[in-house]
Amino acid sequence: MKTTTSLILSACFAAPALAGNFSYTSLEAGLGVRFLDDSLIHAEEVYDEFGALMLAGALQLDADFLLGAELWVAANSGPDTEIAQSRLGLRAGFPLALSGVLDIVPMLGVLASRVEYCQYSWCYRDIEGGLSYGLELRFWALPGTVELTAAVTDSTLPSSRPLWAAGAAIWRGAHHIVRLQLRRYEQADDGARHSHGLGRDGNEILFGYRYSW
Numbered sequence: 001m002k003t004t005t006s007l008i009l010s011a012c013f014a015a016p017a018l019a020g021n022f023s024y025t026s027l028e029a030g031l032g033v034r035f036l037d038d039s040l041i042h043a044e045e046v047y048d049e050f051g052a053l054m055l056a057g058a059l060q061l062d063a064d065f066l067l068g069a070e071l072w073v074a075a076n077s078g079p080d081t082e083i084a085q086s087r088l089g090l091r092a093g094f095p096l097a098l099s100g101v102l103d104i105v106p107m108l109g110v111l112a113s114r115v116e117y118c119q120y121s122w123c124y125r126d127i128e129g130g131l132s133y134g135l136e137l138r139f140w141a142l143p144g145t146v147e148l149t150a151a152v153t154d155s156t157l158p159s160s161r162p163l164w165a166a167g168a169a170i171w172r173g174a175h176h177i178v179r180l181q182l183r184r185y186e187q188a189d190d191g192a193r194h195s196h197g198l199g200r201d202g203n204e205i206l207f208g209y210r211y212s213w
Contacts, residue, residue: 020095020103022138022147023174023212024060024068029053030179030208034074036200043119045078050085054206058093066093068107082118087111089132101140108133111155130156145171149181161186169210177210 032052040047051074058068068091075084091109098104111132117124134153141148147169154162167181183204 020063020105020138021097021101021140022095022103024058024066024093024095024105026056026058026177026210026212028056028179028208028210030056030181030206032181032204032206032208034185034202034204036202038200040083040200042078042083042117043081045081047076047078047083050074050076050083052204052206054208060095064094064096066095067091068093068109080120083116085113085115087113091132091134093136101143103138105136105138106134107136107153111157113157128157130160132156141168147171147177159187175211175213177212179206179208179210181206181208 030053032054034050034052036048036050053073054070056068056070058066060066070089070091071086072088073084073086075082077083089109089111091107093105093107095103095105109132110129112127112129114125114127132153132155134151136151137149139148140146149165149167149169151165152162153165154160164184165181167179169177169179171177183206184202185204186201
């Protein structure tokens with residue numbers, strides 16, 4: 001975690017290069033599935049995957065400054081139990097162009113995470129909050145048409161470990177974008193308290209639509 005933190009903070013305070021190659025004002029919605037590496041057992045019911053929903057938006061206030069928000073929810077239920085987790089993040093981003101086709105975006109923000117474990121009519125809930133930080137790369141593989149992305153994010157939440165993501169997007173004109181994203185979660189199993197997931201390592205696939213202007 002220390003190495004990841006050092007790299008991200010170094011990028012945040014690096015000297016600005018050029019204005020970004022992309023428009024960062026956008027609205028986005030996505031659906032997906034979170035697959036756990038190892039089953040999660042709650043009251044003798046076995047969970048291997050969770051449905052996921054993501055809603056996000058960003059407003060670019062200057063060539064090298066944006067504000068963004070993301071809501072992520074994952075949930076599943078069995079005959080007598082239910083498990084759900086939600087995460088809300090607010091961030092500031094600083095897009096910089098490293099070349100005519102590549103942007104780097106350091107990010108700093110705040111994060112709140114909520115988990116709920118239910119059995120019959122009884123529920124246990126836990127909420128954590130902290131600072132978040134990350135780094136995103138956006139690359140025009142085919143300018144104006146095909147975009148590739150990679151990102152790493154982390155936080156100050158107690159069990160936080162880096163979250164890695166990679167994706168691809170197809171642009172239809174200047175506004176309509178269809179995106180596929182893969183996310184890798186790694187974290188300690190510390191009961192209900194967690195930062196990015198459900199106490200288990202796992203992978204997530206998200207398919208979404210973004211409108212950019």
